Amino acid sequence: MSGAVSAPWAALPTVGVPTAVVDLDTFDNNAAALLRRAGGTPIRVASKSVRVRSLVERVLAMPGYAGVLGYSVAEAIWLVRSGIDDVVVAYPSVDDEAVRTIAADEQLAAAITFMVDLPEHVDWLAARHAGHALRVAIDVDCSLRLGPVSLGAHRSSVNDAGGAGRLAERIAGRPGLLLVGMMFYEAQVAGVPDAKPGMRVVKRLSNDQLHRYRSKIRAAVEAHAALEFVNGGGTGSLHTTRLDPAITELAAGSGLFAPTSFDGFDDLGVEPAAWFVSPVTRKPSAEVVVTFAGGYSASGASGRSRLPKPVYPEGLSYFGQEGAGEVQSPLHGKAARTLGLGDPVWFRHAKAGEMCERFDEVVLLEGGRVRGKTPTYRGEGHNFG
Ligand SMILES: Cc1ncc(COP(=O)(O)O)c(C=O)c1O
Structure with a gap:
């Protein structure tokens, strides 16, 4: 792993057309910085934040990184066919053709995990089961709830132990589905700069709330299945999410490139790459x-x-x-x-x-x-x- 890197500007004295550039020394340093923040908890690579297969593979080759957090089912098929053996698709999909392709292929079905948060997602996947068990994970909403106000990403419908338990029971009751994981992505902590007004308070309150309820929600799900992973966090929250014993792995991608939306985080330790x-x-x-x-x-x-x-x-x-x-x-x-x-x-x-x-x-x-x-x-x- 290299240390300090020099400014990249001299590397391209002239260009004829717009050209994308990645500095591998800084990229590797950033990958190491994310691992330090993760403090020994494995990091799943958020591929949407890279979208370059060789760079995803480069990170996966580093000890401490394990598996891909993908963004599309079709992407997951492509990645598995190119040699990656563990892809959790972080977002529910209604891509009928891609899901049927996975359902019909033992290797794909064993390597790809689908995300659900609605009973309809569960039924829809179960209807496509074709012999090989389909791996499923539950996405839990991690918004900060203050009375009637909810601050977060407005994605998942599962936001308490009761709801998570009911969904888990439904999955466990469907032949052909295998409940293997959970995901807690606290967008308001992981993806919003600390420097934004009020965010340090929002993050502190969110982390307190999450630490109180993540393990209860996990326990409600584990009453119905033995889980392989409980994923949480993102580039901006590795150091706080890892402190929760309910979490078995983290996710990160953006910190590898360090785009401007990740300026203004406290002590992230990454540089533009x-x-x-x-x-x-x-x-x-x-x-x-x-x-x-x-x-x-x-x-x-x-x-x-x-x-x-x-x-x-x-x-x-x-x-x-x-x-x-x-x-x-x-x-x-x-x-x-x-x-x-x-x-x-x-x-x-x-x-x-x-x-x-x-x-x-x-x-x-x-x-x-x-x-x-x-x-x-x-x-x-x-x-x-
Ligand atoms: C579900 C989920 N997990 C983790 C992340 C974190 O990714 P990154 O480190 O690129 O911010 C994201 C980003 O949006 C996400 O949607």
Whole structure:
């Protein structure tokens, strides 16, 4: 594992088209930093936050990482067929064709776990059972509940021991389904920066509440099945989620790339490892440059924080009404004086894996130099959503 890494800017003196870049030294350092925060609890790799198969495999090769937390059933099939033997699909699916493919294949059925939170999910999966047991896990809502107010991700319908127990009983009663796990993802702790107003309090209250009820919910489920895993957390909560004995494994992905949405967390210990670099194609005035494309807004509630952030050369800003453009992005600032046609401007994306949906390949840096390229999911011909 390498130590300090030098700035990557010199590695690509010029680019002709927008180019995605990952610095492997920083990526590896980040992977190690996440393990330190996990304090010995294994980490399942959140693949949506990477979307580059070779990089998912690179992390899985490090001791301390085990299994993939996937985002689509079709993705899980592809990953298992390419050699990964443990994929928990973190989100319920109604992809009939993909689920039937798994149900008909012993190897796929043994390697892939489906997520459910509704009785309808259970019945729907049970109806597709075709000889090989389908592995199932229950997703438990981890919102902070303060009286009538609920602060969280508004995903799962299971939010107490009674509901979890009833769902577990239903799964256990369905021939062909095997209840193997649970997932608790506390989005408001793991994915929202501490620096956001009020968040330190929200996180403290959430963690207190979760520590009180996670083990009770787990026990209600274990009354119906012997569980293989209880997953929890994300990049921003490894150090707190791991303290709960109800948790057997953690999940993380974003911290490997450290996109801008993970700035503002306390002591995360990760550094930016992924960028896209776009060439200057126009220079309308001394302090304005226009780079090609770049309007790669991230998902989530829209706003400036979802835009890519120009980071090198330092001091470039978007124009308010223009933002990051569909085919060109005008930027202004004194730093534009140093830039001419073809010169690279480096941007950080707001989210981790989403950047890779814009590119077929990623340029890999090591020791401050270009070491090669690797395809993204998209470059391998896959768009899983
Ligand atoms: C279910 C679940 N677990 C874990 C994570 C954490 O992933 P990351 O570390 O990329 O934030 C996410 C992210 O959204 C998630 O949806």
